[in-house]
Amino acid sequence: MILLLLFGAHLVSAGTHSLRYVYTGVSGVNDFPEFTAVGQVDEGQLVYFDSKMMKAVPKTEWMRQNEGADYWDRETQGLTGEHQNFKNNIHILKERFNQTTGVHTYQVMYGCEFDDQTGEINGFFQYGYDGEDFLFLDLKEMRWIIPVQQRIITVDKWNNDRGRLEAFRNYFSTVCIEWLKKYLEYGKSSLKKTVSPQVSVLKKSSSSPVKCHATGFYPKDVTISWMKNDQEHHEDVEVGELLPNEDGTFQKTSTLTVTPEELKKNEFICVVEHQGKTFREILKDDSLPIIIIVGVVLALILSAVIGVVVFKVYQKKKGFRPVNASDDGSNSSARTDPQA
Missing domain, CATH: 2.60.40.10 (Immunoglobulins)
Known part of the structure; x- marks a missing residue:
């Protein structure tokens, strides 16, 4: 889904900015949390939650200063629900794959990005299970896609649920972008640093x-x-x-x-x-390295394409209902709502 919108003037820096959430469920590992959730702005951590501490916490000082107790209570409540959802999904997936032992992982990544020079907006939503891409939402066609054909019994049902798909469209084109802009404003002094x-x-x-x-x-x-x-x-x-x-x-x-x-x-x-500077380090034969820092040689302005390429997630094989997107913008993150 690509839309053209006008943005405010208080953006952090030219280029592509992104907000994404990565939820990971793990089964079969005793010393690792069953569920972790990480929120990121421009790939820097924003918020963190895991099933051992059962609390959403800020990962930057500017998030701690700009969001109060109500925000963190909402995030904790929502992510506590996600923990149970992920436990249920891994259990069902193991049954469908006839898996009784071993380590298994189930992961979801979703979010949005925009280019503050062109105004382009994009969203991404991807599922995975045990190290393989499994299912993603094509926001241009507004339909769920299975990269490799498998026995997933609810994909047609999801694609026929136009109301839920429209809720996704609203979340990724409006709600997610609004929160991304808000976070960029919160952290502009830190995010502008070089x-x-x-x-x-x-x-x-x-x-x-x-x-x-x-x-x-x-x-x-x-x-x-x-x-x-x-x-x-x-x-x-x-x-x-x-x-x-x-x-x-x-x-x-x-x-x-x-x-x-x-x-x-x-x-x-x-x-x-x-950032326009070149750093050279020489290693000749087995001598110790010598660092040579050279001045400005080439202005480096590369827009990072964050979306699904960076995200190597796991493969999923059962039907569950995806996020319960908020239409009123009250939540910064969408919530998955899996059903067998």
């Missing part, structure tokens, strides 16, 4: 791959590349996923596979670009 990455090149042994690790940077847009003897080098390079740090910054790793002979004969440099 923190440069700390870059290190790590090599455990002469035969192990070389890892370039960038961490502690904000905002999240970053590129990591390699140079060999001052030439771009793309062979045998694997770039890892963007990961959040506890303090709201991010980290990312790029791995280069290179033989000891190549390393002795050539100079390899990791190049990290962030």
Whole structure:
């Protein structure tokens, strides 16, 4: 679903902003919470809940300052209900897959994003079970899609429930966006900050791959590349996923596979670009890394596409009713409402 809207003037920064919620249910692990929920703005944690502490808590100081007890009571009440829903769903899914033992996971991710330059709005809603994509809502066609055909008995029923689908449309196009804009306003002083990455090149042994690790940077847009003897080098390079740090910054790793002979004969440099600055770290042979920070080389303005690609979730195989979206905007997050 793509809509064009006009937004207020108090936006944090140019580019794409997102609000998303990730709910995870786990079965078969004793020392891990049965249910966890994380709310994120621009991939930084906003709110957290798990079934051990049974309480929704703020993850930023600006959320703690701007939302009072009523907000956190509502979030706690809703997420407590989600905990029971997830327990029920995992139980039913295990029965349908004839699973009696082992570790099983059930996950839901949903949210919205907008580009404050173009006004484009998008929403995403995805289910999964045991490590495989399972079911998602196509907001352009307003229908549920099964990536891999399976015996799901209620998809047609969901697609025929036009009232619920319209509630989804309203949530993702209006309610979710309004809350995202509110959170961005709350945290504008923090979210506008720029923190440069700390870059290190790590090599455990002469035969192990070389890892370039960038961490502690904000905002999240970053590129990591390699140079060999001052030439771009793309062979045998694997770039890892963007990961959040506890303090709201991010980290990312790029791995280069290179033989000891190549390393002795050539100079390899990791190049990290962030917010118009370039950071280079050299590892030649087995010498200790030397950090060289270079000035502005290239303005880095990359809009992060957060949606479903980043979300590698688990596969689900039974019918349950999805979120109970609020039409009046009173809740920042939609709620799942599964039924067998």
